[in-house]
Amino acid sequence: MHNITLINGDGIGPEISEAVVEILKASGVKINWDIQTAGDDVIAQEGVPLPQRVLDSIKKNKVALKAPVTTPIGRGFRSVNVQLRKELDLYANLRPCKNLPNIKTRFDNVDIIVVRENTEDLYAGIERQVDENTAESIKIITKKATERICRFAFDYAVKNARKEVCVVTKANIMKLSDGLFLNTYREIAKDYPQIIQREILVDNLCMQLVQKPEQFDVLVLPNLYGDIVSDLCAGLIGGLGVAQGANIGLDCAVFEPVHGSAPDIKGQNKANPTALLLSAIEMLKHINEVDCAKKIENALFKTLNSGKSTADLGGVLGTKEFADEIIKNL
Ligand code: NAI
Numbered sequence: 001m002h003n004i005t006l007i008n009g010d011g012i013g014p015e016i017s018e019a020v021v022e023i024l025k026a027s028g029v030k031i032n033w034d035i036q037t038a039g040d041d042v043i044a045q046e047g048v049p050l051p052q053r054v055l056d057s058i059k060k061n062k063v064a065l066k067a068p069v070t071t072p073i074g075r076g077f078r079s080v081n082v083q084l085r086k087e088l089d090l091y092a093n094l095r096p097c098k099n100l101p102n103i104k105t106r107f108d109n110v111d112i113i114v115v116r117e118n119t120e121d122l123y124a125g126i127e128r129q130v131d132e133n134t135a136e137s138i139k140i141i142t143k144k145a146t147e148r149i150c151r152f153a154f155d156y157a158v159k160n161a162r163k164e165v166c167v168v169t170k171a172n173i174m175k176l177s178d179g180l181f182l183n184t185y186r187e188i189a190k191d192y193p194q195i196i197q198r199e200i201l202v203d204n205l206c207m208q209l210v211q212k213p214e215q216f217d218v219l220v221l222p223n224l225y226g227d228i229v230s231d232l233c234a235g236l237i238g239g240l241g242v243a244q245g246a247n248i249g250l251d252c253a254v255f256e257p258v259h260g261s262a263p264d265i266k267g268q269n270k271a272n273p274t275a276l277l278l279s280a281i282e283m284l285k286h287i288n289e290v291d292c293a294k295k296i297e298n299a300l301f302k303t304l305n306s307g308k309s310t311a312d313l314g315g316v317l318g319t320k321e322f323a324d325e326i327i328k329n330l
Pocket of ligand 1: 012070071240256259261264270273275
């Protein structure tokens with residue numbers, strides 16, 4: 001029996017969480033869900049969107065599945081997502097982007113793993129107004145954080161039988177900060193002679209990705225480029241409804257879809273649970289439930305191959321009906 005924290009989120013979060021929990025239950029995997037509410041809906045009662053009990057639950061269980069949470073704007077609360085990553089030191093953002101069966105996109109051979117550093121770079125939030133007409137943001141790159149993200153990317157490549165880890169920077173211009181990222185990658189790469197090394201500048205990468213994405217395998221990037229490139233890659237495989245993600249640290253891991261709480265379709269049984277389901281499949285692999293992960297993936301692919309999907313993918317099924325089809329195919 002696995003103890004796993006479930007943050008069922010708000011907006012479409014509860015609907016897609018319910019669908020995914022049902023699918024996992026039907027697959028036979030034994031999970032004891034520790035359900036934790038967070039986000040907009042808990043502010044009224046508890047005063048904050050991310051109460052300490054949520055962090056305590058994840059620290060205890062080590063693994064969480066998280067549905068999207070609305071970020072309150074203009075009320076002084078930090079984003080639940082940013083806070084979770086920071087408090088739990090979830091330094092690696094992992095975004096597998098692979099074509100799914102029967103989902104029509106421009107390319108049919110995308111299989112890219114984006115590994116984004118999650119804790120520093122321009123996202124460290126060190127900004128100041130120099131004078132009325134000038135603002136500055138400081139880009140922090142440290143050897144320690146770069147070493148651990150590069151090692152994570154290479155270890156992932158070894159564990160998942162990938163061939164290449166490509167480092168993405170703009171080291172020709174930002175010679176010190178991106179230069180440090182690149183040099184650290186080169187040092188770490190020496191420990192992984194079985195993995196092919198590759199270096200590319202981020203602008204060239206973007207062009208190549210929209211022309212020949214099949215040439216890329218694992219990418220490792222500093223935070224800002226990683227944020228942008230991972231959304232680009234999500235677009236290559238069919239967009240938000242199917243884009244999964246995970247935030248991983250030394251102690252804990254939080255698996256979550258890329259998309260937000262989609263308030264425009266909240267409570268209408270329209271949301272596509274695929275991105276959360278794919279995140280849950282990655283979570284099952286993480287806890288060594290590999291056979292079960294494969295079984296659910298096969299059922300999802302069979303469902304998509306039979307032409308059944310939700311409205312965002314051109315189908316006619318509601319969230320619940322789509323989940324029922326996957327359960328039938330398990
Ligand atoms: P969004 O991702 O919620 O929605 C963008 C568009 O995609 C909408 O038209 C929505 O209906 C559609 N969409 C998203 N997920 C879908 C799904 N599973 N099935 C079908 N259609 C889907 O982005 P938006 O509107 O910018 O953000 C809404 C809220 O979510 C904001 O408060 C934002 O801060 C929060 N957010 C939370 C995230 C998280 O918890 N990890 C990530 C991104 C945004």
